[in-house]
Amino acid sequence: MIKPSEEEKGSTRRGLLKAALAVAAAIPFLGLTTRPSKAAKVSKAAVAYQDSPKGSQRCDNCRLFEPPKSCQAVQGVISPNGWCRLWGPKG
Numbered sequence: 001m002i003k004p005s006e007e008e009k010g011s012t013r014r015g016l017l018k019a020a021l022a023v024a025a026a027i028p029f030l031g032l033t034t035r036p037s038k039a040a041k042v043s044k045a046a047v048a049y050q051d052s053p054k055g056s057q058r059c060d061n062c063r064l065f066e067p068p069k070s071c072q073a074v075q076g077v078i079s080p081n082g083w084c085r086l087w088g089p090k091g
């Protein structure tokens, strides 16, 4: 059996390192991250969003509200005084 020389081993390691760096550099472009995209949000109509609270339930006391006027789950500008069917209390 022919053993690779030290020079050949170094060349193989460099090749693997270059391939690993190329894959790592491509991850953001391939969408291979664990963060949800903004496209994953639902429309206001789909969750019966309204610009007024429902009793004591309002966006600014919902677990999904992102101040000052966004929501993790619903598209568009979200009023702190709004409400939708996805409302849930802050934990």
Ligand code: SF4
Pocket: 049, 058, 059, 060, 062, 063, 064, 065, 066, 070, 071, 072, 073, 074, 078, 082, 083, 084, 085, 086, 087, 088
């Ligand atoms: S009530 Fe609905 S729109 Fe408001 S923050 Fe919660 S999930 Fe988002």
